[in-house]
Amino acid sequence: MLRDFFRRVLALIKKEFITIWNDPKTKGIIIGMPLMQLLIFSNAATMEVQNIDTAILDRSQSVESREIISRFENSPRFRNFYYADNEAEFKNKLDSQKVQIGLIINNDFARNIKSGNPASIQVIADGRQTNSASIASGYATQIITGYGNETASSNNSGISLSVRNWFNPNLEYKWYILTVIVAMLSLVTTLILTALSIARERELGTFDQLIVSPLSSFEILLGKSIPPLIIALTLTMVMTGIVVLFFHLPFSGSFLLFMISIFISLLAIVGVGLYISAICNTQQQAILSVMTFMMPAVLLSGFISPIEDMPVFLQYLTWLNPVRFFMVLSRGIILKGMGGEDIIVNLIPLIIIASITLTLAGRTFKRKLG
Numbered sequence: 001m002l003r004d005f006f007r008r009v010l011a012l013i014k015k016e017f018i019t020i021w022n023d024p025k026t027k028g029i030i031i032g033m034p035l036m037q038l039l040i041f042s043n044a045a046t047m048e049v050q051n052i053d054t055a056i057l058d059r060s061q062s063v064e065s066r067e068i069i070s071r072f073e074n075s076p077r078f079r080n081f082y083y084a085d086n087e088a089e090f091k092n093k094l095d096s097q098k099v100q101i102g103l104i105i106n107n108d109f110a111r112n113i114k115s116g117n118p119a120s121i122q123v124i125a126d127g128r129q130t131n132s133a134s135i136a137s138g139y140a141t142q143i144i145t146g147y148g149n150e151t152a153s154s155n156n157s158g159i160s161l162s163v164r165n166w167f168n169p170n171l172e173y174k175w176y177i178l179t180v181i182v183a184m185l186s187l188v189t190t191l192i193l194t195a196l197s198i199a200r201e202r203e204l205g206t207f208d209q210l211i212v213s214p215l216s217s218f219e220i221l222l223g224k225s226i227p228p229l230i231i232a233l234t235l236t237m238v239m240t241g242i243v244v245l246f247f248h249l250p251f252s253g254s255f256l257l258f259m260i261s262i263f264i265s266l267l268a269i270v271g272v273g274l275y276i277s278a279i280c281n282t283q284q285q286a287i288l289s290v291m292t293f294m295m296p297a298v299l300l301s302g303f304i305s306p307i308e309d310m311p312v313f314l315q316y317l318t319w320l321n322p323v324r325f326f327m328v329l330s331r332g333i334i335l336k337g338m339g340g341e342d343i344i345v346n347l348i349p350l351i352i353i354a355s356i357t358l359t360l361a362g363r364t365f366k367r368k369l370g
Contacts, residue, residue, distance in 0.1 A: 008214060012223030016197065051079040051309050052136045055093035055102040058083065062110030068121070068147045072103070077139045079308070094126055096342065097328070100306075101125045101136045113151055128335045129176065132306060175250075175335060178243045180303055183265070183330040186236040187323060190266045191290055193228035194273025198365070199286040217366050224277075225270045229263070236262050253333035257343055261333065264350045265326035271357025272322075278364040297323045322353045 054072060058065050072078050082099060084090035093099045104122040112119035123140045125133035240258075243249045272293060280286040298304065300314065301323040307315055318324045325346045332338030332346075 005219065009219050009223050009226075012220065013226050016223060016227040019200070051306070052077055052101060052132075052139065053080045053082070053099040053308065054078055055082045055084055055090050055099040057087065057090040057102065057104045059107040060105045060109040064110040064113045064119075064151075065105045068105070068144065069103075071143050071147060072140070075139070075143060077136075094124065095336070097126060097128070097332075099126070100129060100132050101140060103140070119148075119151075127175075128331045129306070176331070178247055178249055179331045179334045180327055182236060182239045182243060183262075183326045184298070184301075184303070184323065185239065186232045186262060187265065187269050187326065188294065189235055190228045190232040190269045191273045191276075191294065192287070193231060194224065194270050195276040195280070195286040195290045196283050197224045197228070198274070198277035199280045199283050202280075203282050218362070221274060221362055221365055224274065228270060228273070229266055232266050233259065233262060249334065251334055252337035254337075257338075257340070258330070258333045261326065261329040261343065261347065261350075264347055264354060265322055265329070268322035268350055268354040268357055271354060271359075271361045274361035275357065275364055278361060297321055300324065301327050303327060319349060320353065322350055325350050 056069060058069065069081075073081060080099075082093050084093060084102075090102055090104070094102055102124040104124065106120055106122075109119045109121070111117075121144055123137055123144070125137045127133050237259075240251070244251050273290075276286055276289045276293070280289055300307075300310075300318045300321045302318070303323075307318055307324070310318070329338070329343060329346050332342060
């Protein structure tokens with residue numbers, strides 16, 4: 001019985017691969033378009049930043065340090081401030097992406113200000129968010145420079161400013177955009193292929209043959225899901241190899257964990273794609289439905305603007321968006337070498353979303369068969 005099950009599913013999988021390969025339009029979608037978009041987006045996308053969260057390690061604990069911190073607190077550019085007691089706590093705020101930048105004020109800050117010697121403040125930015133890091137560092141530099149000019153005019157002192165960017169030291173914008181694009185294109189490819197699968201059968205008139213075949217509804221769904229997953233995983237490996245070899249993007253994390261993250265993310269998207277395909281009668285309807293889903297999914301993923309800048313109700317809505325979590329995983333694993341605990345935290349919502357979408361797709365498909 002189990003052997004017959006695998007034989008039927010493998011036959012359907014083989015049929016799906018042949019159908020995809022023999023369709024020139026589909027081949028263009030899964031091969032040409034992702035590679036072209038990878039090159040275009042890596043040079044064309046831009047972003048803007050607001051509401052910057054900041055970690056502060058104030059070793060000085062003086063009137064002077066509190067004065068400069070108050071200038072950050074009174075700035076409309078900065079929002080939440082987290083005060084760290086030690087370097088480990090400060091580092092954790094940046095590692096977990098709870099903040100965009102951090103300020104370290106040395107313990108001799110007040111003494112140097114009073115004695116007229118140069119005082120130093122270190123600004124550390126999260127280079128995984130290249131555009132955010134650059135803009136946030138610029139805002140911080142303006143505030144610190146302004147305070148330094150005032151103290152210099154009163155007692156001939158000044159502030160020596162040191163800015164560092166973690167995970168992307170030179171703020172290479174392509175590092176950020178390429179990690180995002182690899183994730184997004186793999187998700188888009190999976191969504192399009194799964195959304196077209198059942199709709200294509202209906203449009204070509206072969207769906208009735210599937211219904212009267214020995215295949216159960218579960219076997220049909222399984223056969224329709226596996227080919228897009230294999231194609232998307234293969235495409236992701238190819239694109240990752242391209243960005244590492246040709247764009248010299250450092251891959252800091254575990255490739256195995258990266259592929260596991262991709263697989264779970266794609267499962268969530270497969271459920272969405274199969275649901276779209278089950279309710280659409282033509283491929284044109286399926287494509288329009290995919291575009292309807294992808295636009296808000298991209299906007300709510302943090303790709304165009306940080307999630308922290310969105311209205312509160314939209315921030316909660318992003319928890320239903322699998323693209324959001326996979327973008328965090330792709331950036332974190334590739335640029336930072338994200339650890340297992342942080343990966344699990346982002347994989348749990350993806351597993352829940354995958355369970356919901358696949359269940360919804362299965363029930364919708366069974367109802368359509370009935």
